Amino acid sequence: MTPLLATITRREAGIAVIGAVMLAAAATLPLFDTGFYLSLALNIAMYVVLCTAWTLFSGPTHYISLASAAFFGIGTYSVALGIETLPFPLLVTIGFVASAVLAGLVGIATLRLSGVYFVIFTLGLAELVRQVVTWAQTNFTRGVGLYVFTDFTEAHIYWMLLGLAAVVYVTGWLVNRSRLGFALRIIGNDETVARHVGINTAMAKVALFMISGGFIGIVGAFLAPRFAYVEPPSAFNPMISFQVVIMALLGGTGRLWAPLLGVIPFTILFDQISANFPNHTSLVIGIAFMSVVYLLPRGVVGLIEDMRRMKRKFRIVWTDDAALGKDPAE
C-alpha cells in the first residue's frame, strides 16, 4: 500500500495522530468511572458511529434516510437470535451482511425515488421490518422477546464502539479520496451532469448506502448485550432513526467529523431532558429538531465556516486600512 501512504499529506497525518490520541484518551474512561459517565459516553460513542455512518451516505447525496432503525434492529436481532449457538464475532458479521443486503435491496428499489418519497419509504421500511419480526415471533416462536446473556460489561461495549468509530472514520476517509467519493460529490451537485460524465449514479448510491447500512447494523449488534432483553419495539425503535438525523444535521453533513459536533451536545442535552422532563421528551425533541433546521441549516460546521469567513473579511478590511496608512484603531 505504498502509493496510498505516499499520498497522505502532512495535514492528514496530523489529523490521524490527533484522532488516535483522542480515541485513546476516550478509551481510558472506564478506568475512572463505570456508572453514569460511562453510560453517557457509551451513548455518545453509539451515536457518533450511527451519525457518521449515516452521513457517509446522506452527506454527499442529500438523501435523508429514516431506515437507521431497520439496520440497527437487524444487527440487534442477528445477535439475539444466535447468541446461544454461534460465536459473537460471527453474529456481528451476520448483522453487518444482513443490514448491507437490506440496504442494497432498498437502494435498488428506491434510490430512483427522490426527495420526500425516499424519506417516507425508508420510514415505512423500518416499521415494516419491525412488524414482520413481531409477526414471525408471535407465530413461530414462544414469545416476542429474546434474552441476550453475555459476559460483556458496558466497558466492553464502549470499547467495541470506539474501535468501530475508528473503522468508520478510516472508511469514510478512504471513500472520500476514491473515485466513489468523487462520484458522489458530483451526484450531490447535479445528478444529470453525473450521468453524462459517465457515472452509474444508481450503482454509486447503492454501494454507499450498503456501506452505511452495514455499519449501522454492526452498532445494533454491539448493543444487543446491553439490552439484555430484546423485543421489536426496542430494537427497531424509530426514535433511533430520528435522533440520528437530528444529531447529524446539528453537526453538519459536509465533513466526515462534523456529526461529532452534533452528537456530543445533543446526547448530553437529551440525557438532561429525559431526566428532567420524562413526560415531555418527545415534545422537547421536536422543538430541538425544528430549532436545528431553522437556526443552523448547515449545522455547527456551517456556523464555524461562516464565522471564519467573516473573520477573514474583517482581516482584509483591516489590512486595506493599514495599507492606506489609516490607524485601524480609529
Next chain:
Amino acid sequence: MNAAPILRIEGARKVFGGLVAVNDVSFDVREGELVGLIGPNGSGKTTMLNLVSGALKPTAGTIGLAGARISGRPAHEIARQGVARTFQLVRILPSMTALENVMAGAVFGHMRTWGDDARHVAAALLERVGLAGRGDAMTGSMTYIDQKRLELARALASNPRLLLLDEWLAGLNPSELKLGIDLINEMRNDGRTIIMVEHVMDAIRSLCDRCVVMSSGVKIAEGDVADVLARPEVVSAYLGDDDA
C-alpha cells in the same frame, strides 16, 4: 471527406404523449466533421441531442456510434462510449472548484484517469479554454462565459469521440461570441467531431461543414450550409410562408 460515419441516426423518433418531438429523423456524422443542427424554436433539436446523449430514450429508431448501437442505453454508458455534451442551460457543479469540475469529465467517462493524471488533464484543458490559473476558483461565482468555458472543458476532458454542444454560444455578448467561435474553430481544427445545436447564424455559416435543418420534429433539409440556408423550405420554416 470520405471518412466512415462515426454517428448514424436511423429513423429516430420521440413521442411525448400526443406530441411527436422528433419524427423519423435520419442523418450521419462523419469523423472530424462539424455538423450544425438548426431549426426554429421547438423544432426538436435539443430533443434530438438528448436522444444521442441518452438523456432520453427514443420511442423508435436506432442510433449507432462507430457501429455499436447506443440508442436505449443509459446516459452513463453512452458517455463511456465517447459521447460528451454541454447543456442548453449551463450546468456546473457549484460546490466544487473549477479544476474538480473539469476532472469530473476525465474520471468516469470515455477517458478514465484518476489522481494526478486527471488533475493534469483538467489543468491543461482549463488553459485551453482560457481559464489558466483559475483551477481553485469557486465556480458558483464565475461569470456566464467562464461557466460556459468550464462546461466545455469538462466535456472535452473525456476526450470524446463525439461532442454535442447545445446552444453553447447562446447568451454571449459580441466579444464573447467571437472568443467562443474561435474556440470551437480550434477544436474543429484538432479533428474533433462535433454536433452543434445553434441559433447564431454567423457561427453556423463560419464553422459548420454541413448542417441539418429540423422543423416541427421533421428533418427538412441537409447539406452544405450556404446551399441549405437558401432553400425555400428552410426559409419558410424560419420566416413563414409568403402566401399564409
